[in-house]
Amino acid sequence: MNQSAWELFWTSLGPIVHGAIAGTIPLALASFAIGITLALGLALMRLSRRRWVSGIARVYISIVRGTPLLVQLFVIFYGLPSLGILIDPWPSAVVAFSLNVGGYAAEVIRAAILSVPKGQWEAAYMIGMSHRRALTRIILPQAARVSVPPLSNTFISLVKDTSLASLILVTELFREAQQVAAFSQEFMLLYLEAALVYWVICLGLSSIQSVLEKRLDRYVAH
Amino acid sequence: MSPTDPTDPTDSTDRDAASAPGALLRVRGLRKSFGPNQVLQSVDLAVGRGHVLALIGPSGSGKTTILRCLNGLELADGGTIDVAAEVSLDFGTPPSKKQLAALRDRSAMVFQHYNLFPHKTVLENVLEGPVVVQRRPKAEVEAEALALLDRVGLSAKKDSYPFELSGGQQQRVGIVRALALRPQLLLFDEPTSSLDPELVGDILRLIKELAVEGWSMVIVTHELEFAREVATEVAFVDGGRIVEHGDPKQMLRNPKEERTRQFLHRLLFPF
Ligand SMILES: Nc1ncnc2c1ncn2[C@@H]1O[C@H](COP(=O)(O)OP(=O)(O)OP(=O)(O)O)[C@@H](O)[C@H]1O
Numbered sequence: 074m075n076q077s078a079w080e081l082f083w084t085s086l087g088p089i090v091h092g093a094i095a096g097t098i099p100l101a102l103a104s105f106a107i108g109i110t111l112a113l114g115l116a117l118m119r120l121s122r123r124r125w126v127s128g129i130a131r132v133y134i135s136i137v138r139g140t141p142l143l144v145q146l147f148v149i150f151y152g153l154p155s156l157g158i159l160i161d162p163w164p165s166a167v168v169a170f171s172l173n174v175g176g177y178a179a180e181v182i183r184a185a186i187l188s189v190p191k192g193q194w195e196a197a198y199m200i201g202m203s204h205r206r207a208l209t210r211i212i213l214p215q216a217a218r219v220s221v222p223p224l225s226n227t228f229i230s231l232v233k234d235t236s237l238a239s240l241i242l243v244t245e246l247f248r249e250a251q252q253v254a255a256f257s258q259e260f261m262l263l264y265l266e267a268a269l270v271y272w273v274i275c276l277g278l279s280s281i282q283s284v285l286e287k288r289l290d291r292y293v294a295h
Numbered sequence: 296m297s298p299t300d301p302t303d304p305t306d307s308t309d310r311d312a313a314s315a316p317g318a319l320l321r322v323r324g325l326r327k328s329f330g331p332n333q334v335l336q337s338v339d340l341a342v343g344r345g346h347v348l349a350l351i352g353p354s355g356s357g358k359t360t361i362l363r364c365l366n367g368l369e370l371a372d373g374g375t376i377d378v379a380a381e382v383s384l385d386f387g388t389p390p391s392k393k394q395l396a397a398l399r400d401r402s403a404m405v406f407q408h409y410n411l412f413p414h415k416t417v418l419e420n421v422l423e424g425p426v427v428v429q430r431r432p433k434a435e436v437e438a439e440a441l442a443l444l445d446r447v448g449l450s451a452k453k454d455s456y457p458f459e460l461s462g463g464q465q466q467r468v469g470i471v472r473a474l475a476l477r478p479q480l481l482l483f484d485e486p487t488s489s490l491d492p493e494l495v496g497d498i499l500r501l502i503k504e505l506a507v508e509g510w511s512m513v514i515v516t517h518e519l520e521f522a523r524e525v526a527t528e529v530a531f532v533d534g535g536r537i538v539e540h541g542d543p544k545q546m547l548r549n550p551k552e553e554r555t556r557q558f559l560h561r562l563l564f565p566f
Pocket residue numbers: 329332334352353354355356357358359360361
């Protein structure tokens with residue numbers, strides 16, 4: 074790489090990292106928090122004995138998983154205005170990503186709840202717990218342990234998927250890179266630079282993931 | 296540490312106490328099906344205060360299902376369960392949650408596979424029921440729990456997690472967890488059958504001590520020698536019925552029913 078390429082690399086790192094810190098990361102965090110809450114509700118609905126309750130959750134999950142995220146994003150940002158519903162880019166992105174995470178994480182959480190041995194429910198009932206209390210104090214803590222690895226992967230995917238928000242004009246990592254690229258005409262350099270920053274973020278997240286798994290492992294034999 | 300309503304152990308020679316009107320537990324005509332499979336045909340049994348009923352019988356005969364119905368973990372399809380004067384359930388009509396909770400409150404179960412809570416320490420396992428569910432004062436319950444753990448030789452392990460304990464230690468925690476609930480009736484489902492042979496004796500000795508102290512219990516077991524020595528009454532379960540019941544010393548040596556005879560023979564001479 075020549076001198077000016079290096080210079081461009083360093084000067085563009087500023088806006089790109091700013092895009093990550095002010096756009097990508099908060100977008101991912103907010104969507105993940107809302108999405109997981111939604112997912113827990115959907116997972117419990119899926120496990121409900123009432124047919125229609127689990128049916129609603131099943132249909133929702135099927136739609137979210139059976140349609141492209143980009144299309145979901147466009148429906149909310151470009152589609153809803155024709156029904157008179159105008160949402161700004163940022164909230165549109167949060168809504169779309171949350172709904173999406175909700176659908177995917179629901180199946181993870183449902184599987185984790187089902188993976189807790191039946192004997193745990195029975196011991197909880199035996200000591201006099203109600204269904205709700207058994208769920209919150211005995212089952213969910215154990216399910217949480219099981220779902221950390223898959224949910225971490227969901228989060229890492231989400232971080233990368235937020236690059237799609239650049240298409241609805243959200244100022245985030247990739248959109249910053251695109252703008253510098255358009256201005257400087259150095260497409261290869263800027264897109265590789267964006268890729269590098271995503272990669273570094275994901276490496277960081279992976280190491281947080283393994284620390285988290287070790288801590289949650291403390292009550293499990295190996 | 297004694298049951299909430301201890302009885303005079305001197306009356307334990309009274310074999311008829313179980314069928315007397317004052318029995319602690321009385322079950323009549325209990326029925327249970329899983330789909331087309333009728334697992335309990337019509338079970339009648341009674342346990343007097345301070346008495347020990349041993350259930351024996353072949354695999355799949357319904358012993359565990361009986362205990363689970365007594366603890367309200369399984370909903371019987373028909374029949375009645377009465378505990379002392381306080382709980383009286385007729386399963387002809389499905390009981391309410393409240394009635395089921397009242398039934399469950401009376402008894403505590405010790406499971407074959409312990410079923411300790413793996414994410415809680417030994418002490419937390421014991422406190423969970425009395426403190427969180429029964430809302431008794433934590434300091435009081437903790438003192439009681441520590442005394443119980445000390446008694447079974449586990450006070451040093453109070454902050455350990457279940458996976459750090461041997462099977463025998465886990466089962467002792469399981470027993471302490473049950474005792475801490477202060478039930479009127481203890482239910483044991485093959486408490487020693489997942490243990491290494493050299494650990495079985497410790498657990499049986501502990502259960503025997505509890506029996507001597509006057510705890511009322513129903514215990515499913517394949518340990519005939521234990522049943523003979525500790526039980527007040529033994530019942531042979533086969534095909535979802537009580538085929539024969541009576542004094543353990545007599546019945547185990549000289550059963551009346553052919554099926555009981557065959558079962559005991561198989562247990563004594565497995566090959
Ligand atoms: N939840 C269930 N659903 C369907 N069938 C069941 C269920 N629980 C028990 N059964 C069936 O009921 C029958 C009696 O089971 P149970 O566990 O009470 O037998 P058991 O006498 O305790 O046997 P073991 O000595 O092997 O423990 C068995 O045929 C079993 O397959």
